[in-house]
Amino acid sequence: MTPPDPESLRLLVLVGELGSIGAAAAELQVSQPSASKRLSRLERQLGLPLVQRTRRGCTLTAAGVMVCDWARQVLAHVDGLMNGVRALRAQQQATLRVAASMTIAEYLVPRWLSQLRVALPDVHVELDVANSVAVAEAVRHGGADIGFIETPTPPEGVSVRFVTRDRMIVVAPPGHPWTRLRRPLTATELAATPLIVREHGSGTRETLHRALTEVGAEPVTPLLELRSTTAVRNSVVAGAGPAGLSVLAVATDLAEHRLVEIPVADLDLRRPLHAVWRAGLRLTGSAAALLATATRTGD
Template sequence: MELRQLEYFVAVAEERNFTRAAERVHISQSGVSAQIRQLERELGAELFDRSARTVTLTVAGKAALEHARAALAAAGAVGQAVDEVTCLLRGRLTVGMVIGCTFTPLFDALAAFHQAHPAVEISLLEDNSDRLVEQVRAGAVDVALTGTAAVPDGLDALTVVSERLVAAVPAGHPLTKRRRVTLRDLAAHPLVCMPPGTGLRTVFDRACAAASLRPTIALEASAADAIAALAARGLGVAVLSTSMAAAHSDRLTAHLVDDIGAPALLALIWDGTRNPAVRELLAHTRRAFGIPAPGGVGNAGEAAGC
């Protein structure tokens, strides 16, 4: 009995058709049929009823199916365990990134990961933070860099940035003369802010709701540079994080918003670490952002010298 025979058996059982099963395992239909017949001879029982248009499992086939799946899963686990120890990761890693992100440490982490594990195919996609969270939950994205007000329930997270919100205005704006800026002060002016679904906007909206304020969001943009550019031209007060505003200190003056105590977070999120590629990417991300590993020790890949 060979693993490929079990693979073909499972494929036929799930597809209920020899032709579709052959397409799935990328060999000819006659090859699948021959291997299934050989497996049946070794087991001494027919596994499929071939009398109808749709192939169905016999009683013996039903009894064998879950054991065949378990054997294939165990064989896959053996290969994965060896790959982890020898650092020969393979497969695909789907990384999500919040729209408008230009955070270069993430790109450094991806480059270092790719250099260490060239056999892993990396795909990168942009979306807003709320949708990225849902894609991580659904398994469509392995790990995502998101802006958030709090770590999403049921997911793991590594916070890479935690910053207060500021109001940023150009020279000559009335707010430049104030020593303190509050939400009520902001509500007296049109605002330029990130759109709903972003972490910064969530923090801002929650603070406004708690203060029973409904400020005017005149303009929305996904990129901090665009928000700053609009505010610099007098189109509204920019609502940004401290580092976003600091990047435009040559044309905008930033004031902490006193009554927004909750920070906006930029965090990597993932659903467990069953995927060894995710664990390795997290290790590279910690190094790129200068974040110590938990407990001050590296992960298994680091210990093995990967």
Template sequence: MDQQLQVFITVAEKQSFSRAAEEHHMTQPAVSQYIRQLEEQIGSRLLERTNKYVRLNQAGEIVYHHAKEILALYTKMQNLVDDVVHKASGPLSIGASYTFGEYVLPRIIANLKVNYPDILPTVTIGNTTTIAELVASHQLDIGIVEGSFNASKLIVEDFAEDRMVIVCSKTHPLANRRDAIELKALEQEMWIAREQGSGTRAAMDNLFHQHQIAPKKLMNFSSTQPIKESVEAGLGISLLSHWSIKKELTCGDLQMMHVKGLPYPRKFSIVTSTPFQTKALDVFIDILRTNKLLTTLN
């Protein structure tokens, strides 16, 4: 009956037997036969037909409404069966910027492997610029990045919000200050920063620009872990993602400074290079969009 319903819906929407025949690549008499068979099964005429028009009668309106629902459910049923019979599998190359790749992605991939053991992920971690370039050149299936990057060859979807905070060692003179600190008062501090091309560095530079400060003492590192170690050792202060310092804050190794205008928000984005995606990639993107971890960390 599904073929009859499909033809009937097309006739109703096109208001023409001939246009429905063209749509389904069949003859007009074949369309008429499908409609006649459906009307016989329903036990009622469904269409009013003259030389000038074809339109639904009251019974036809009822059948049209439910036929759309039936075919939608049929499609959903088939997709669910396909998911069971042809479960997502195969290689999946994932790229992520350091913050997301080191502190969030491992648990998401663990979730992926539990539910889709036949997907074989490989992970590349780098700064935002590098990951975006690898996706654009089709060397990675997907990237998760933050900050600014060249998006001219990419499909970009914002999917999670990060919060950036300034941290210091627990022995820093301003560590336990309860009243809000003006960012300008921190201009003379040693700032421990990520390298250019990093989303975290871009956030820091944007923060400096917004508050019109230009720190003279700046030390660069190529990943977040040595920055945390340096700040803990009292070498300086830094602007870091709250995702990356959760353990250190809990253990008391780092102290979050109460600074006016912070936390500084930024978006994490999914980047791909083509709208044509494997089932494995579709599954992974769906997990990213719905993962409760991203909610609880905010």
């Protein structure tokens, strides 16, 4: 026996309460003939007479009264289920999980979120800051609704959209020997110098490494390997050594002469910044709104 559908049970309960198929049909906003057919189908499905029709209306049979009592219990559970689902959906729609690589998270995401909140003031944002590889993994496995990465080549298994372009530069503290050069540094000289770098998986590190290897200069072992852009920047300011960083991260330091940009000949350190989300899904709601904000700001 196929279980009856909830709407047929709801119709039966209303007929028992209102004493009329027409009144029950009006309550459910369906036609009376449609309601009558549904009740007949329910009786055939259960193999029981449920409704006794008279000229004055209709009443439930003895079997109909029992089925109606059970139907009320079933419908209470169905209504509880749907109320719970609606609450979960409302909670998910009101929470936007964002993952962003560190440079983007520190220097671009705050502006994007500020603009997003103007349009969607009730959205609660959870921001996870990690390197680009970890961001892609979070998106791929459903840990974030949308991510932003800095790697030159977008990862596989995610949907990708270009947001804007960033430029990396080589920086050194004032007084470093490179600051006294009267010519641009060569890529070979840069690759032969131990630098302060980010950890493996960082888009900043990958961009610099790829740019050097593309011109045939293999980087030597780093001087320091640190897990945040801020830590790299602070180490350079403190005089530990040079590094390659996004111009976003050091613009203020350059303006206030805490760091010096070191020109490098024939080395392209530009990089695209991308939004990523789970492959096969279409962004909707607050995630789509954030992507639109990021691309509009980037343009």
